[in-house]
Amino acid sequence: MEEFSGLHPREVVRRVSSSLGCSPSSPQVAAYFDENDDLRHLRQHFLMPKVADLPASDLSIVDGGEECIYLCGNSLGLQPKMTRKYLEEELDKWARTGVHGHTDGSRPWAWAENNLEDLMAKVVGAKTSEVALMNGLTVNLHLLMLSFYKPTQSRHKVLLEAKAFPSDHYAVESQIRLRGLNPRHSMLMLSPREGEETLRTADILEAIEKEGDSIAVVMLSGVQYYTGQLFDMAAITQAGQQKGCFVGFDCAHAAGNVELKLHDWGVDFACWCSYKYLNSGAGGLAAAFVHEKHQHSIQIVLIFPGVSGFRLSNQPILLVCPLQASLEVFNLTSMQALRRKSVLLTGYLENLIQHYFSEDPAEPGKPHVRIITPSDPQQRGCQLSLAFSVPIRKVYQELERRGVVCDMREPNVLRIAPTPLYNSFSDVHRFISTLKDALAACRGQ
Amino acid sequence: ISKLPLDIPDTLSSSLGCSPSSPQVAAYFDENDDLRHLRQHFLMPKVADLPASDLSIVDGGEECIYLCGNSLGLQPKMTRKYLEEELDKWARTGVHGHTDGSRPWAWAENNLEDLMAKVVGAKTSEVALMNGLTVNLHLLMLSFYKPTQSRHKVLLEAKAFPSDHYAVESQIRLRGLNPRHSMLMLSPREGEETLRTADILEAIEKEGDSIAVVMLSGVQYYTGQLFDMAAITQAGQQKGCFVGFDCAHAAGNVELKLHDWGVDFACWCSYKYLNSGAGGLAAAFVHEKHQHSIQPALLGWWGHNLQTRFQMTNVMELQPGVSGFRLSNQPILLVCPLQASLEVFNLTSMQALRRKSVLLTGYLENLIQHYFSEDPAEPGKPHVRIITPSDPQQRGCQLSLAFSVPIRKVYQELERRGVVCDMREPNVLRIAPTPLYNSFSDVHRFISTLKDALAACRGQ
Numbered sequence: 001m002e003e004f005s006g007l008h009p010r011e012v013v014r015r016v017s018s019s020l021g022c023s024p025s026s027p028q029v030a031a032y033f034d035e036n037d038d039l040r041h042l043r044q045h046f047l048m049p050k051v052a053d054l055p056a057s058d059l060s061i062v063d064g065g066e067e068c069i070y071l072c073g074n075s076l077g078l079q080p081k082m083t084r085k086y087l088e089e090e091l092d093k094w095a096r097t098g099v100h101g102h103t104d105g106s107r108p109w110a111w112a113e114n115n116l117e118d119l120m121a122k123v124v125g126a127k128t129s130e131v132a133l134m135n136g137l138t139v140n141l142h143l144l145m146l147s148f149y150k151p152t153q154s155r156h157k158v159l160l161e162a163k164a165f166p167s168d169h170y171a172v173e174s175q176i177r178l179r180g181l182n183p184r185h186s187m188l189m190l191s192p193r194e195g196e197e198t199l200r201t202a203d204i205l206e207a208i209e210k211e212g213d214s215i216a217v218v219m220l221s222g223v224q225y226y227t228g229q230l231f232d233m234a235a236i237t238q239a240g241q242q243k244g245c246f247v248g249f250d251c252a253h254a255a256g257n258v259e260l261k262l263h264d265w266g267v268d269f270a271c272w273c274s275y276k277y278l279n280s281g282a283g284g285l286a287a288a289f290v291h292e293k294h295q296h297s298i299q300i301v302l303i304f305p306g307v308s309g310f311r312l313s314n315q316p317i318l319l320v321c322p323l324q325a326s327l328e329v330f331n332l333t334s335m336q337a338l339r340r341k342s343v344l345l346t347g348y349l350e351n352l353i354q355h356y357f358s359e360d361p362a363e364p365g366k367p368h369v370r371i372i373t374p375s376d377p378q379q380r381g382c383q384l385s386l387a388f389s390v391p392i393r394k395v396y397q398e399l400e401r402r403g404v405v406c407d408m409r410e411p412n413v414l415r416i417a418p419t420p421l422y423n424s425f426s427d428v429h430r431f432i433s434t435l436k437d438a439l440a441a442c443r444g445q
Numbered sequence: 446i447s448k449l450p451l452d453i454p455d456t457l458s459s460s461l462g463c464s465p466s467s468p469q470v471a472a473y474f475d476e477n478d479d480l481r482h483l484r485q486h487f488l489m490p491k492v493a494d495l496p497a498s499d500l501s502i503v504d505g506g507e508e509c510i511y512l513c514g515n516s517l518g519l520q521p522k523m524t525r526k527y528l529e530e531e532l533d534k535w536a537r538t539g540v541h542g543h544t545d546g547s548r549p550w551a552w553a554e555n556n557l558e559d560l561m562a563k564v565v566g567a568k569t570s571e572v573a574l575m576n577g578l579t580v581n582l583h584l585l586m587l588s589f590y591k592p593t594q595s596r597h598k599v600l601l602e603a604k605a606f607p608s609d610h611y612a613v614e615s616q617i618r619l620r621g622l623n624p625r626h627s628m629l630m631l632s633p634r635e636g637e638e639t640l641r642t643a644d645i646l647e648a649i650e651k652e653g654d655s656i657a658v659v660m661l662s663g664v665q666y667y668t669g670q671l672f673d674m675a676a677i678t679q680a681g682q683q684k685g686c687f688v689g690f691d692c693a694h695a696a697g698n699v700e701l702k703l704h705d706w707g708v709d710f711a712c713w714c715s716y717k718y719l720n721s722g723a724g725g726l727a728a729a730f731v732h733e734k735h736q737h738s739i740q741p742a743l744l745g746w747w748g749h750n751l752q753t754r755f756q757m758t759n760v761m762e763l764q765p766g767v768s769g770f771r772l773s774n775q776p777i778l779l780v781c782p783l784q785a786s787l788e789v790f791n792l793t794s795m796q797a798l799r800r801k802s803v804l805l806t807g808y809l810e811n812l813i814q815h816y817f818s819e820d821p822a823e824p825g826k827p828h829v830r831i832i833t834p835s836d837p838q839q840r841g842c843q844l845s846l847a848f849s850v851p852i853r854k855v856y857q858e859l860e861r862r863g864v865v866c867d868m869r870e871p872n873v874l875r876i877a878p879t880p881l882y883n884s885f886s887d888v889h890r891f892i893s894t895l896k897d898a899l900a901a902c903r904g905q
Contacts, residue, residue, distance in 0.1 A: 102517070
């Protein structure tokens with residue numbers, strides 16, 4: 001699919017359908033993309049649920065033996081197949097040798113998480129020494145903020161999105177209060193313009209330019225959880241640092257999704273969880289990044305030099321196993337290749353949404369979808385957030401009955417995340433067909 | 446049984462008509478141990494599977510002598526099944542696992558809180574299962590350690606577990622204070638290894654007005670000393686201090702009454718006596734009296750009221766007490782082994798476990814003293830001094846043994862013979878016969894093996 005690189009996905013779809021002699025919305029287009037998808041074999045490394053096993057499937061209207069349409073990797077990634085084997089290896093070792101498991105076997109518990117650092121570092125564009133696998137995301141965010149957020153009289157603000165993920169919001173708020181400051185004055189929240197849903201990069205940079213002297217830390221998400229917007233992390237980092245701010249990112253929705261270059265961009269710190277696009281299971285081992293430039297300068301508040309100094313305790317071996325299984329799959333490819341597929345995959349989804357569910361002045365009663373997520377592929381990851389013109393709950397239920405797994409945000413939003421690691425173009429096409437059926441079923445009621 | 450454990454073997458052996466050091470005594474105790482069946486709930490390694498076993502001198506098919514539960518507890522048998530259930534659920538339903546099944550991931554750890562609370566003598570609402578011990582210690586210290594000009598010190602043991610020491614040190618520095626002035630460390634008297642309760646209480650009496658937080662371990666990791674948590678709590682609070690305990694070596698080992706003693710806060714890990722596996726889910730305790738007065742310093746969305754948590758309003762509705770300290774969803778894979786373990790604890794009580802433990806460790810002590818006391822008649826003979834207090838009320842199940850010879854070779858000879866225990870160079874072994882799965886025969890076998898090991902060292 002390299003021949004399409006550089007082209008907007010819309011254009012790619014047009015060319016393919018044209019050469020196939022079919023409509024862009026034909027399943028043939030999906031089949032073509034799948035046949036030519038160099039990464040399609042990666043799906044085999046994951047366990048895809050069957051429709052019959054999903055709690056809400058209605059087997060009278062859908063074939064239970066089919067694989068479900070799982071577009072929820074942004075919420076919980078699928079289980080890597082090797083997970084079970086690796087866990088069993090550690091359970092066996094524990095059963096057979098007890099405490100010796102700390103130093104013996106292929107995953108000595110005392111340093112097992114260290115062995116995954118280089119694989120993780122590759123995924124986020126960091127040096128191995130800049131990455132630590134530990135704790136949960138919010139714990140890590142707090143540890144990092146305790147070291148990087150050092151407010152002074154004049155430079156005391158934290159800049160973040162107005163609709164940051166709740167945990168980030170509460171974390172920043174509490175960090176500010178911990179310093180005896182008032183979130184009302186020190187929590188600088190960026191809102192989209194009136195009538196818009198995403199933040200314009202220019203507006204973010206302008207806010208930094210304007211307020212930067214009073215900002216201690218810029219802490220944004222890499223990819224916004226609600227809108228799916230991918231922030232221009234390189235530009236924001238540069239702008240923030242030019243004003244003397246530390247710049248960090250919550251990469252929960254970015255790691256494993258988009259190409260990150262935390263080291264090259266000079267990002268000061270970052271943290272992310274691993275149960276979304278990194279497929280390590282609910283509550284999986286999280287991560288932290290501290291740029292090597294801070295190795296000896298940042299006073300690690302809660303201990304030693306470099307990101308290693310942020311480690312507090314031995315990490316759980318049972319959490320290392322699924323993460324290892326997942327990172328090994330990432331290591332069969334590259335974030336660059338995944339991203340290339342993702343741009344096309346999500347562009348294909350967008351194309352079909354616009355084809356079938358655009359607002360139609362001729363049919364005012366027809367449900368339609370507005371895509372909240374930026375249309376520029378460089379400003380989004382794999383997720384599209386879809387705002388429906390009807391309440392979403394019934395639509396979501398009808399989708400579930402038909403074997404779709406995705407995320408609903410009431411009152412009227414669906415988040416659909418076709419992940420390049422294991423989703424196919426046919427998944428997307430099936431989703432669209434199913435959405436048509438679901439909307440029809442809602443109208444019928 | 447009203448006599449001290451030290452006397453029991455003598456009395457018993459007398460009625461059995463054998464020596465106190467006879468294996469018959471061990472056999473008798475095991476036959477009459479109401480808790481012996483609990484061993485079946487755990488996976489005991491075989492000698493042949495241990496890395497250092499020398500099968501030319503020991504039978505590989507035998508169960509090993511595992512006296513290392515104070516370092517890493519054995520695997521509960523149900524662990525694998527529970528993990529497989531969650532892996533299956535994940536494979537078959539993906540994200541739906543958060544709300545479906547017997548362990549909905551979004552609140553699975555909450556379902557274990559009452560079992561855990563029982564183990565530590567707390568109310569369910571006072572316990573949270575989360576993170577690692579050191580993270581929890583930090584979260585608690587951020588809320589309880591509020592130094593003022595005059596009241597700025599933290600009292601702890603001079604030889605606290607390193608993680609505790611670093612944690613306290615960093616907490617002090619975080620406040621802009623100097624550990625040299627604000628870290629008040631209690632050392633044993635000259636020539637002694639454990640802290641006298643009277644000395645701890647005196648230190649609190651003397652310095653209490655300048656102490657913000659008393660933070661000791663419940664059971665000291667190195668010496669095995671069990672502190673008088675009730676007295677220390679009372680003394681500290683009378684001087685206006687907050688009192689907290691790192692119960693890493695106490696939870697699942699000794700009877701704790703965190704609520705009744707009025708302990709302000711506590712934290713513990715679960716991979717030692719709570720058998721949840723390396724890096725297992727840790728815990729935190731905050732007394733209900735602080736429910737509305739002590740606020741968590743660092744927040745995350747898991748501290749938000751569950752009913753409205755997923756509405757994503759970004760307006761915090763903080764849960765009261767320790768629940769507000771939660772930051773995120775806990776890993777389901779860590780809930781499984783802990784559940785398996787706590788279910789075994791729930792088949793008995795800490796009271797019953799402790800009763801066995803006092804006898805079991807007393808029996809160990811009895812045999813150590815019988816075979817390895819210093820003998821003025823044989824000055825060249827290796828001997829053992831027990832560092833741990835001899836008063837059963839001042840120790841848990843662990844005995845720390847100081848050898849008159851370097852320990853490394855002894856330890857290696859023990860390992861060759863299927864013993865699993867912990868070595869602290871230059872000359873200490875920590876032996877922890879745990880009531881949940883160790884037997885009196887384990888102890889007897891250990892002693893025989895130690896004799897062989899010492900003989901082998903002498904032979905070299």
